[in-house]
Amino acid sequence: MLDAARPRVGGHRVRAAAVRLRRFASVGGEVLRNPTTLAGVTIIVAMVGMALLAPVLTEPNVPDPYQMPRDWGALNEPPGTPDHLLGTTQHGGDVLYGIIWGSRTSLRLSLIVVSVTVAIGVIVGSLAGFLGGRVDEVLMRIVDVFLSIPELIFALAIAAVLGPSFGNIILALAAVFWVKYARIIRGQVIHVKQNDYVDAARVIGDSRLNIFVKDVLPNSITPVAVQATLDMGNVVLIGAALSFIGLAEAGLAEWGVLVSQGQAGISAGRWWASTFPGLMVFLWALAFNLVGDGLRDVLDPRTERR
Amino acid sequence: MKTVPARAARPIPVKNRNLVTVRNLRRYFPIREGALQRVVGHVRAVDGVSFDVRRGETVGVVGESGCGKTTLGRCINGLLPPTDGGVYFDLGDDEHARLDALTAMPSEARTREQAAELERLDRTHRVDRLRGEAWRSYRRNCQVVFQDAFSSLNPRQLVKDIVGRPLKVYREASGSELMERVVGLLESVGLGRQHLYRYPHQFSGGQRQRISIARALALDPDFIVLDEPTSALDVSVQAQILNLLNDLQRERGLTYLFISHDLGVVRHMSDRIVVMYVGEIVEAGTRDDVFNSPLHPYTEALLEASPELAHDTDRRAGALEGRVPDPARPPQGCRFHTRCPVVTPSCGFEVDDAVRMLEGRGAGLDHLRGVQRRSAFEADLSFDDEEFAGLMVRVLEGPETPAEMREAMIGLTRSGSTVAIRFRDIDRVRLEEIRPAHVTSCILHTGQGLDPGDRHMREKNGG
Ligand SMILES: Nc1ncnc2c1ncn2[C@@H]1O[C@H](COP(=O)(O)OP(=O)(O)OP(=O)(O)O)[C@@H](O)[C@H]1O
Ligand code: SF4
Ligand SMILES: [Mg+2]
Numbered sequence: 001m002l003d004a005a006r007p008r009v010g011g012h013r014v015r016a017a018a019v020r021l022r023r024f025a026s027v028g029g030e031v032l033r034n035p036t037t038l039a040g041v042t043i044i045v046a047m048v049g050m051a052l053l054a055p056v057l058t059e060p061n062v063p064d065p066y067q068m069p070r071d072w073g074a075l076n077e078p079p080g081t082p083d084h085l086l087g088t089t090q091h092g093g094d095v096l097y098g099i100i101w102g103s104r105t106s107l108r109l110s111l112i113v114v115s116v117t118v119a120i121g122v123i124v125g126s127l128a129g130f131l132g133g134r135v136d137e138v139l140m141r142i143v144d145v146f147l148s149i150p151e152l153i154f155a156l157a158i159a160a161v162l163g164p165s166f167g168n169i170i171l172a173l174a175a176v177f178w179v180k181y182a183r184i185i186r187g188q189v190i191h192v193k194q195n196d197y198v199d200a201a202r203v204i205g206d207s208r209l210n211i212f213v214k215d216v217l218p219n220s221i222t223p224v225a226v227q228a229t230l231d232m233g234n235v236v237l238i239g240a241a242l243s244f245i246g247l248a249e250a251g252l253a254e255w256g257v258l259v260s261q262g263q264a265g266i267s268a269g270r271w272w273a274s275t276f277p278g279l280m281v282f283l284w285a286l287a288f289n290l291v292g293d294g295l296r297d298v299l300d301p302r303t304e305r306r
Numbered sequence: 307m308k309t310v311p312a313r314a315a316r317p318i319p320v321k322n323r324n325l326v327t328v329r330n331l332r333r334y335f336p337i338r339e340g341a342l343q344r345v346v347g348h349v350r351a352v353d354g355v356s357f358d359v360r361r362g363e364t365v366g367v368v369g370e371s372g373c374g375k376t377t378l379g380r381c382i383n384g385l386l387p388p389t390d391g392g393v394y395f396d397l398g399d400d401e402h403a404r405l406d407a408l409t410a411m412p413s414e415a416r417t418r419e420q421a422a423e424l425e426r427l428d429r430t431h432r433v434d435r436l437r438g439e440a441w442r443s444y445r446r447n448c449q450v451v452f453q454d455a456f457s458s459l460n461p462r463q464l465v466k467d468i469v470g471r472p473l474k475v476y477r478e479a480s481g482s483e484l485m486e487r488v489v490g491l492l493e494s495v496g497l498g499r500q501h502l503y504r505y506p507h508q509f510s511g512g513q514r515q516r517i518s519i520a521r522a523l524a525l526d527p528d529f530i531v532l533d534e535p536t537s538a539l540d541v542s543v544q545a546q547i548l549n550l551l552n553d554l555q556r557e558r559g560l561t562y563l564f565i566s567h568d569l570g571v572v573r574h575m576s577d578r579i580v581v582m583y584v585g586e587i588v589e590a591g592t593r594d595d596v597f598n599s600p601l602h603p604y605t606e607a608l609l610e611a612s613p614e615l616a617h618d619t620d621r622r623a624g625a626l627e628g629r630v631p632d633p634a635r636p637p638q639g640c641r642f643h644t645r646c647p648v649v650t651p652s653c654g655f656e657v658d659d660a661v662r663m664l665e666g667r668g669a670g671l672d673h674l675r676g677v678q679r680r681s682a683f684e685a686d687l688s689f690d691d692e693e694f695a696g697l698m699v700r701v702l703e704g705p706e707t708p709a710e711m712r713e714a715m716i717g718l719t720r721s722g723s724t725v726a727i728r729f730r731d732i733d734r735v736r737l738e739e740i741r742p743a744h745v746t747s748c749i750l751h752t753g754q755g756l757d758p759g760d761r762h763m764r765e766k767n768g769g
Contacts, residue, residue: 012485016464019503196458200521203383204472205445218462 030298037294043287047280051103058097066101066253068093076265079272087272089258090265091251095276101253102277105166106284110235113173114228120174121181122217122224128182129189129220130212140186146179152238159247166248169239176238177231181224188220195219222299226292233288240281255281324402325529325561326359326382326448327431329409330391333377337634349634351377353585354391356409358402361528364555364562366576366593368569368608372630374585375565379531382563383450384433392432395444396528401427446476449522453534455514459506465492465517466502472524491520495550512543516550523554529561537566548574569612573597581605584633584641587737591744601746604642638682639732640749651713652749652756654732657685659711660702667706675723683729684717695723702727 032038050057054065061069071084071092079087079095086095128139146154158172192198193216201211236255242248243256250257255277262273332355334348351374359365367375380386382393397405408416408424416424428435436444452458459468470488473479479487489499495516506514515535522530532551536544548571554560564575572579579596581589581604589602600606607626628645631637637644639654644662646653657679664674673690680686689695699720701707717728737745738752749756 012466012482015503016466019464023505195460196452196454197460199380199383199385200450200452200458200518201460201471202385203445203448203450204475204521204525205442206471206475210475214463215460219460 027298031291031294034294034297036290040287040290040294043283044291047103047284047287048107050100051107054100054104057100058094061097061101061253066105067251068098068253068258076270076273078270086276087270089262089273090270091261093251093258095258095273098253098258099255099276099280102255102258102280103284105252105254106236106239106280109166109170109173109239110232112170113177113235113239114231116174117178117231118181118224118228120178121183122185122221124178125182125185126189126212126217126220129186130193130208130216132190136186139182143179143182146176147183151176152241155238155242156245156247159242164247164249166243166252166254169242169247172242173235173239177235180227180231184223184227185220188223189216192216192219223296226296226299229288229295230292231288233285233292236281237285255284321361322396322398322402323360324358324397324399325361325395326563327394327397327402327405328358328378328382328391329356329394329405331355331378331381331388331393332390333374333381333386334389347634350585350636351633352381353633353636355582355585355587356391357580357587357590359529359561359563361561362559363577364564364575366572366579367563367565367582368567368572368579369582370567370608370626370630372584372633373582374633375567375582376533378582379450379533379563379565382433383448383531384444387434392428392434394427394431395433395436395448397427397431401431442476446472446525447528448531449525449527449529450531450533451515451518451522451535453537455511455518455538456506458518459514461506463506464502465497465504465506468506468517469520469524472521476525478525487524488520491524492517494523494554495520496546510543511539512547515539515547519547519550519554523558526558527560529563531563531565533565534567535564536571537568544571551575569597569608581608584631584636586641586747587745588642588748589744589746590737591741595741595744601740601744601751602642602748603646603648603750605746607645607647638734640735640747642748648750649708649710650750650756651710651730652732653710653714654735655711655714655729656682657727657729658682660715660727660729661687663707663711664698664701667701681731683731685727687725687727689723689725692720692723695720695725698725 032041054060061067068089068091071088071094073092074081074084074088075092076090077084077088079085081087084094084096086099088094089098124139124143128136155169155172155176158175159168162168162171195215198211198215201215206214240254240256240259243252243254244260246260248254248257250261258277259274259281262270262275262277265271265273331352332350333352334350336345337347337349338344339346353374355374355378357365367378369375377386381388391409394405404423405427408420408427413421430436430440433444433448463471466485466488469491470484473484473487485502488502492498492501497513497516497520501509506517509517519535535551536547539547551562552575555562562575564572566572573593576593578592579590580587581596581602583604589596589600589605591601596605597609600609611626626645631641631644635658637654637658638656639652640646643649643653643655644659657677661674661677673694675688675690678686678688687695687698689698699718702715702718702725703712714729715727716730717726719726732755735747735749735752735754737747738754739745740751746752
């Protein structure tokens, strides 16, 4: 046999990585073939780009760039005013600045909430599903309690108790959103662990931890990825709702706060101060929902053959 | 010219004759009901099974769906702990004899020393009791190939990782050595290097089963449970996999437990056959004995049901009728008596049979108020009124009721609207050796509790 046909260890790693990457790319390609998903991805890329480039796009406010700058000489300016492309608020805040830095706030909010809740939910749900028995019973009882209260009301109650601040909104949302992941992953784990490959791994003598990490988790996780994508949008929507009713600090460069503070002017014809940020919230939630749905179609376990 | 150096005398490892020893194995699954999930009964999937698998042979396990074949296999693989009894792996010949002596006696009859001896055997050889090094050694030597080639391979692992995994678990190899061994394993099942970096979904059913076999072979085991390894495959592919399994067995000195409901396949593969029915063994013997001169009517019926194997066409046993009874409430006496074409009055007729028979005749069971059991063989059936009760008695006494059932009924009295019915008390049947190494539980052969008149009756009925 030719020596060239025997790749070295490094070669094996590289090849395996290449195969996995190709598979990942093919999923990506399939997702993007759907025009609505593509639209969603485009919006997300634009918004995330805006968030990352915020300091380049606008002069950061000092000392705190996440506070709205105030131009006392330009209150309630309509869109198109020089230096204030999308107009200003009743406090002289530049709406465009609020939108650009607000995208940072939104991205931060959704990333923190989703990653924390996915982590908690996956840990709780997989412990319950994988270990079963008593552990399962106790954990799921707790989950049921959380589930029995409507999301928004629960988040509202927590935020209200903790007091108005953006950090507390993050906490409130995290307290609400982890439950869903726990439920999803538990159901998946219970289903996946019945597969013969799990028993085959047991017969080989592999450890429970290895079986969980190699066999159960990777085959249980896709619905979580879909839900997480959807929640990247939902978190911002509910977060905005909480800010809107005044649970965030006033003056924060955040879309919900802007909508809330701008709504007073709508009846006076000053539509821009709340419409533009409101549109952003809408677009953000829409985009992630489009991508989430697209992912679900491609990753649906019933149609998935990867 | 060089002299060949004399080989250093190495101790030849002593190989035990029996690799797997199953003794009085029971595996029950609790049935839970209601909000409190109370246990209301048990599915007796495996209900008192004993047999041996000797090194180098293939034991075929046959029986209809739901007879407990898979549960038996899973107990042997250590995937399910037994409810009672156990599976012993690689007993020494002396230990095997001791175990036989110890398990043959009822547990309360054992002396303190005997109990301690059994405990020692359990700890060192019973698969659900093994720990540490003994457990690892058992795990390496007892592998499995499942029926479902799609569910038995992790869809997210590459073939190289699936087949190499056992070697990694036991740190047998790593890096390029691991990869070469994986290639060797793939080649031994008819696959090759080009398949290393593929996912399971890129293979056909037959190829996937080859991957499963390669994984099972990775640790060079002594024993493999093959649970319907070809049932899901096309006939042409089936033959290839069976031949592969036979070749591997010869090359590697493997021992198989081959589970299948396809008698043709089992005959092709097995040295000895175990026939299971509702959690019990009803017949066991060499392949030729079981196929050429079956003893149990169930075996005969199975053979009859697979046309290419029916050896004796004017045999009375017809095709298998009816369904396998619910293993949560197995029939009394001989469990096959609800379907047996040559059933006798001594086979275990019980109240359930009478009720089922009345049901089958459409005999107005809407008017049956309740069944009050004193035992499986004795009960009061209460009806809406005397008229129906009288009708039932006439049906049970009349020609609509099979003669064997009528014969087994030792009491049938009506008082008012209640019918008291009583059958003979029949013990559970036991396996007995009828010919050398050929056992069955059918009382026509064992004679257990068989009334001489009943045998006569069977002959009179055309047996
Ligand atoms: N985990 C379980 N929980 C409850 N009941 C079970 C379980 N596994 C098997 N059973 C029951 O035990 C009985 C025997 O099942 P088993 O799978 O061992 O039969 P089998 O002979 O392999 O049948 P098949 O040919 O369909 O594979 C069946 O009645 C089945 O419903
Ligand atoms: S004991 Fe024999 S004859 Fe009686 S029911 Fe069972 S198989 Fe039939
Ligand atoms: Mg089975």
